[in-house]
Amino acid sequence: MTTRDMVFVALFAALTAACAVFPPFQAPFVPAPIIVQNIGVMLAGSILGARRGGLSLLLFVILVAVGLPLLTGWKGGFGVILGPTGGFILSWIPAAFVVGWFVERYWNRLNFWNLLLFNVIGGVIVVYVIGIPWLAVVANMEFGKALAGSTIFIPGDVIKAIVAAAVAMVVKRSYPLINP
Amino acid sequence: MLSLYVPGDTIVHRIPAGIKLLILVIGSMALFVISNIPVHVAELLIIAALFQVARLPWKDTLRQLRTALIFMVPIFLFHVFLTDWMLGLETVLRILVLLLLAVLVTLTTKVSDMMDVLERVVRPLKHLGVNPSKVSMMLSMVIRFIPMMMREAQEILEAQRARGLDRNAIALLMPLLIKTLKMADDLSESIEARGYDPEPVVPVWKRRG
Numbered sequence: 053m054t055t056r057d058m059v060f061v062a063l064f065a066a067l068t069a070a071c072a073v074f075p076p077f078q079a080p081f082v083p084a085p086i087i088v089q090n091i092g093v094m095l096a097g098s099i100l101g102a103r104r105g106g107l108s109l110l111l112f113v114i115l116v117a118v119g120l121p122l123l124t125g126w127k128g129g130f131g132v133i134l135g136p137t138g139g140f141i142l143s144w145i146p147a148a149f150v151v152g153w154f155v156e157r158y159w160n161r162l163n164f165w166n167l168l169l170f171n172v173i174g175g176v177i178v179v180y181v182i183g184i185p186w187l188a189v190v191a192n193m194e195f196g197k198a199l200a201g202s203t204i205f206i207p208g209d210v211i212k213a214i215v216a217a218a219v220a221m222v223v224k225r226s227y228p229l230i231n232p
Numbered sequence: 233m234l235s236l237y238v239p240g241d242t243i244v245h246r247i248p249a250g251i252k253l254l255i256l257v258i259g260s261m262a263l264f265v266i267s268n269i270p271v272h273v274a275e276l277l278i279i280a281a282l283f284q285v286a287r288l289p290w291k292d293t294l295r296q297l298r299t300a301l302i303f304m305v306p307i308f309l310f311h312v313f314l315t316d317w318m319l320g321l322e323t324v325l326r327i328l329v330l331l332l333l334a335v336l337v338t339l340t341t342k343v344s345d346m347m348d349v350l351e352r353v354v355r356p357l358k359h360l361g362v363n364p365s366k367v368s369m370m371l372s373m374v375i376r377f378i379p380m381m382m383r384e385a386q387e388i389l390e391a392q393r394a395r396g397l398d399r400n401a402i403a404l405l406m407p408l409l410i411k412t413l414k415m416a417d418d419l420s421e422s423i424e425a426r427g428y429d430p431e432p433v434v435p436v437w438k439r440r441g
Contacts, residue, residue, distance in 0.1 A: 055420045058370050059416050059419045059420040059423065061370055062373035065377075066374050066381040069374075069378045070382045070408065071408075073385040074401075077399060088404070088405075107370075111370055111371060118350065119236045119237060129296060130256055130338055131300065131331040134260050135300050136300070136303055191310075191327070192319060192323040201306075219402060219409060222406070229413075
């Protein structure tokens, strides 16, 4: 890993943290507020690829765990990781990796639509597959009920995947960082 | 540097970070194995006493717990209506113990001490091809870049607000991303210009075997 790679990994971890500055959005027909921060997960995967993207989010989660208030609403510390929604935060590491893995595989055939699909697979499905069972265990809920409670966030997450795909396509055309 | 640490010199502050983290890991696992209401109440009392000993301001503790507390109301109501309220109470108490323990560790331990523990944990991973010095280099870079990036994000937010675009995610993210990408090349050049070598040569006297 070159110095430049390390800088990119660190910058995207910081970028994800900086997204906490942007206030949550309220979109029409979307019941829950949309938190901008996990777009950072999709962007890290789509722009840096699997290894660097995953590593970037790993650094971010480590810093949250050791007590930096980097999550939207200035939250941080082990409490967030171990609490009911901790699975959603931890899932960001494999989520960025999965997005990046697909992006690297399909780099030469990448367009808005398949990038959107990869962002949904990594940034939405992976996040829910890890986050929902975690919620069910910590809150003593049935899996189905935890799933039902989380569905209100799905429309917002799909909007985020669309934004991330649009932004990452611009970056791919103007400043590609993945050499397959 | 932004951090949740509340400075102090009490006995809770002075317990080594490694021990605190170990207690937190073992404690959080134990909470799921032994789970009943009297035990959790006893644990709550012990933790409340520790908060007193550590002289932590209630304001900091509450701010960390606020969102979690809001979350616990629906969890409790869920159990009241769908299972039974005793299970709900047990669950809520268990989460509360877990969170308070975690907040106690977070508020009384310096980030730098936790990073030292982390470095010690990472060190054996060098046999798996992980370079511990690169890990700590990257962690320090992130800590250095965060305030810088937050300032950039804040400026972009204000600039787009002036244009009425502060509700447009692309108008906020695109400039931030462009700044990030432009910064990366300058930063890596200046890091190498200061003599940083990503593949350092191990001196003879430090080589083993």
